Amino acid sequence: MNGRIVIVGGGIAGVQAASSLAGSWEVSLVLGEDFLPYYRMRIEEIIAGMAPESLYIHPAGWYEEKGIRLCHSKASSIDRDKHSVKLEDGSVLPYDKLILATGSNAFVFPLEGNRRTVFSLRSAADAIAIRKALDGAGSFTVIGGGLLGLELAHSIAEGFSIIVNVIESAEHILPRQLDKDSALLLQKKLEEDGVHIYAGAKAVSADDHTLRLSDGTDVPSDVLCFSAGVRAECSLASLAGLSTDKGIIVDAHLRTSDPDIFAIGDAAELDGRTFGLAMHAREMGSKAASIIGGDTSPYVPSEPSAMLKVAGIDVASFGRITDESDVIIDSDASRCTIFTENGIVRGAVLINSKALMMKVKNAIGKPFSESFPDYL
Ligand SMILES: Cc1cc2nc3c(=O)[nH]c(=O)nc-3n(C[C@H](O)[C@H](O)[C@H](O)COP(=O)(O)OP(=O)(O)OC[C@H]3O[C@@H](n4cnc5c(N)ncnc54)[C@H](O)[C@@H]3O)c2cc1C
CATH class of the missing domain: 3.50.50.60 (FAD/NAD(P)-binding domain)
Structure with missing residues (x-):
């Protein structure tokens, strides 16, 4: 084994990092919630009556087989000099490398009036x-x-x-x-x-x-x-004196201001930007593991994309919405808008136009005239 890694936060980013590091490192995963790691994106199903356990990413036995130690308590402080993390249950976890995957919290702004519960x-x-x-x-x-x-x-x-x-x-x-x-x-x-x-x-x-x-x-x-946005959970990092702003500030190698501490997922801020998407959390989990393993290449976030089905309608959005656009499909039920900047495709919004998805994704960064000659 290479040494001890402590990962704080059992969301998508933390579990992805743990899974990639297990086997080569002694991994402890600190879970701040009462459940095993679950698919956060599906928690609406709990409102519909689903048991939280049915959303678990892996059963308890999977962590045991991989040799990942699960710690069911919140991390309360980091001692950077001693290289250890203290948990609320009083236990202390020594680390060689620490990964903060503390995610984000919902942003709730104050309302006037005397409402008691939101x-x-x-x-x-x-x-x-x-x-x-x-x-x-x-x-x-x-x-x-x-x-x-x-x-x-x-x-x-x-x-x-x-x-x-x-x-x-x-x-x-x-x-x-x-x-x-x-x-x-x-x-x-x-x-x-x-x-x-x-x-x-x-x-x-x-x-x-x-x-x-x-x-x-x-x-x-x-x-x-x-449901008015999220704010990165930085309290543990700030308490430890790490640089934070919108999130825990990391460099292109996902390192915080302490070279032995990494931050990933919703909690991380890279180049002034936080992410808030599962795809980036997963990517950063894998990338942090490979950087810890010796990879010297920087983390380059994928272009954001969102896909959802609301009311039976497929909605997909890629890249950026700019001021220039061309609508290449426009009917009662479908619409496909391509956003450009000086003729280069920068983003797209597709409504019920799934068939065009790959073509549109591949067009990002290329001239509109080259990718969509039929629509000029
Ligand atoms: C209902 C819902 C639907 C979503 N749908 C989509 C979608 O369709 N597509 C998409 O891309 N994204 C979606 N997201 C966003 C996506 O879930 C997040 O981007 C992703 O979960 C971020 O992963 P993460 O591991 O960084 O953080 P999180 O999943 O937030 O996990 C962080 C974990 O760290 C724990 N933690 C925090 N502080 C401590 C501490 N001190 N000690 C121990 N543990 C701690 C938290 O309790 C939490 O369990 C959705 C989110 C929600 C809530």
Whole structure:
């Protein structure tokens, strides 16, 4: 064995790193939650009635077979001089290399008024709490019309006979992924399926049953859930004196300001940017393991992409939305918009246009005229 590695956080990034390092290193994985590592992206299924255990990435025996030691307690501090991590249960884990994979927390902003309870959906425990609150409720409102908020709203409209609302302060839903026309196509379908969308107004105050918007509208909201973005979990790193800003600052080799400590996944900030996507968490988990194993090449994040199915509609978005665009498919149910910059393809949004997916992905970074000559 090469030495001892402690990984704090059993999300996608931490588990990926542990799995890649096991066998060559003595690996301890510190789990801050009551469950074994699970597919966080599927926790909505817990609201629908699924047991959290059925979302486990691996059964307990898998970690044992791989020789990964699981520690069921939160890490409370790092002693960088002694190279050790202290856990809330009092145990101390010595390390040669430490990987921080502490993920992110939901961003919840304050509302005026006397509302007592608001929710967010980030963990299996959050999903269990939301399911309990929905019992007997007449309305559910999610603040935030991004991917997560829309998926959540649609699945609650499908599974529960209650009023479901989405509040989006931008002019249209999915402002980071879609152009306005594509968003309106999706909004129409969501509304047909019972999701009420309030775009262009901010949530300002709330009591226990109603949310008031900046335009004066009162929205029935027995259960109120924030889905307004995430913030990297940096508290352990800051306490240890590591450089942090939007996240735990890393260099291109995923090293923090302490060369024996790495940060990966949602918690990491690289070149001023945090990620918040499972694909980058997984990539960074593998890359940190290979860098620790001697790989000297830098981590180059893949172009972000998002794919979801809402209300039976396939929505895919790649790369960046720029000011120049060409719509290459436009019908009642489908739309494909290609975004360019000086004629070079930089991004795309596809609605019900799955057949074009590979062609569009391969076109990113190439001239539009070369990839789509038929549409000039
Ligand atoms: C409902 C939902 C749907 C999503 N859908 C998508 C999607 O469709 N596509 C996509 O790309 N991404 C999606 N995401 C985002 C994706 O899940 C995250 O990008 C990914 O989970 C990040 O992985 P991570 O390992 O960095 O952090 P996390 O998965 O957040 O895991 C971090 C872990 O570290 C633990 N931790 C924190 N501090 C400590 C400590 N001090 N001690 C011990 N443990 C600690 C936390 O409790 C947590 O278990 C979704 C997220 C949610 C919540």
